[in-house]
Amino acid sequence: MLYANQSQTNITVGLQYQELLGLVMFSILTSVPCCVFLFINGTMLFTMRSKPVFRETSRYILLYNLLFGDTVQMAQSQLMYILAACRLRLTYPVCGVLVMLAELTNKISPLTLVLMSLERYVAVCYPLRHTTIITIRNTGVAICVIWTFSSVNVFTQVLLMLNFQFEDLVSMQMADFCGKESMTLDQILDLYEKAYTCFLFVSAGMVVACSYVGVMIAARSASTDQSSASKARKTLLLHLVQLGLGLSSTIYNPLLFFISKILDRIIFVRIQNVFYFCIIILPRCLSALIYGIRDQTIRPVLMYHLCCQWRCLPLLSVVPTKANIILVT
Template identity: 35%
Template sequence: MADNNSLVGGEFSLRQINDRVIIVQILVMIFVFINLLLITTFFKKECFYTTARYILFAVTLLSDSLLLFMSDILLILTFLDFTLQVWLCIIMSVVVLLYLTVTPVTLTAMTLERYVAICMPLRHGELCSTRNTINCILVIHGLSSVPCIVVLFTYFASASLSFYKHYRVCSVEMFILHRWQDHIRSAVHQFYFLMMCIIIVFSYVKIMKVAKAASRENEKSTKKALRTVVLHGFQLLLCLMQLWCPFIETAVFQINFRLFINVRYFNYIMFNLAPRCLSPLIYGLRDDIFFHVLKNNVFCCLFKRNT
């Protein structure tokens, strides 16, 4: 009787995991398709790739698409219990670890760009020129690579050379061989979390002060700007919470494996997929100029297909 119950429970658990993987595949395909559509729209008008906020928006779309694609591959490999040589897993994990941080850092840079545009309008053209924006993108990737480098260096310092030829299921936990590595990773992420929170809060307070002062002159645009600020803040909160997910999952893993699977699935949906579906809403569909070009792009594609 106990064997039958465990068998039924195992079949239910397997079916539940299958359903979850299918749901993730559908969501990832939808988000990647929307992002690719927005990226093609970005190149349709010259003002998009010569304006700082649109360039940074395109960076978030590219990084989100790449992260969704790579993390989905790792999810499928883990679901199939497919093992890879450690060196190959390291290469794939570098991309995931890097672009996990690129999006929140880019969003923080977009917040600073909005701060300059609203609070320092006379210097916006100088500070947010195309050249400075390209340099900013390089800085963003440099800053985002630090947590990845820390994780990999602590791993290289602990693992033997022969270990790289072993076959393992590819996951972040594979890089944590000792407890002190987890502490270092936690310290780096907490530092990033704190710095981005300070920048975001400072920028939003300044922006909202200017927006309230100008509300009598242009109430409609001010309300729209404040709604954008709220949505932007919510997206950044989800992205920043994502930095804490590995520590929560590590703690839960030591308690109960089934709970660990449930928590990891929730974190993936809530803090990986959800923030990446907000970018098209905040910076694509709610931007009048971008939405107009996007609408024309979609209609042109449909018209050509029908003809």
């Protein structure tokens, strides 16, 4: 009997050690790329404020707003991931603030993609009126409307959350890790969130798809710049992909809940880390990578800031390329 108990204890300790080792390894593999992506996004944000052309062009202002929301969302998701990996349990008020911040920034991206799609539609279909419709003032007003609309959604969720009788809880300390599912204590809040998310992404997808169809129809006209129309079609397709990836993040928690019921804990933790990286982190860095590589105006300035200046300056001074001229002006 003593030998059997000792053997069972050794097996339990071995499983705990294996789980801990796997958690540490996957946490490192997840956190390092996230830090790299945060650095790239931060550099991209600095790049978007470094030149007057970026601060005075509507589509770059919208891109900055998209990048800002994605960067805050990525940093907040990584913070909650670290808290969960360290097995730290928060109080309900602190977790509620983190979750509401995530909700605010998470809904900014699809709304900004809608504005960016409409801007491309106007640029291709109404090129002569583009400068009068898409102005700096109108862009600023549209961004303020986006943040106000998202803030109203968060405020509504807070009001619904306050309907829950927190005094019935034994303690304000959470029994589980901080997350959106942990804060969904009321059925009404859950139904509201599902309805709002469905309405938001369906509406955004329809607007982007209609913009794409409008650009395709305009491209058949002989008076339309074919090069501009082709670039706009590719950009709108990328917006649809970004919307799809953003929608996939809404099924992250339900998917994990389903998998946790059918898989072993160690395997579940590994799959959770993979899903976290692919569904939560990766889509948040696509905007910086896509626009940083595709846009001919952003790319040379971004590469200049990504590289160490003391290494780049000697190389830039040797070959007077077009990129160097942009950097100097």
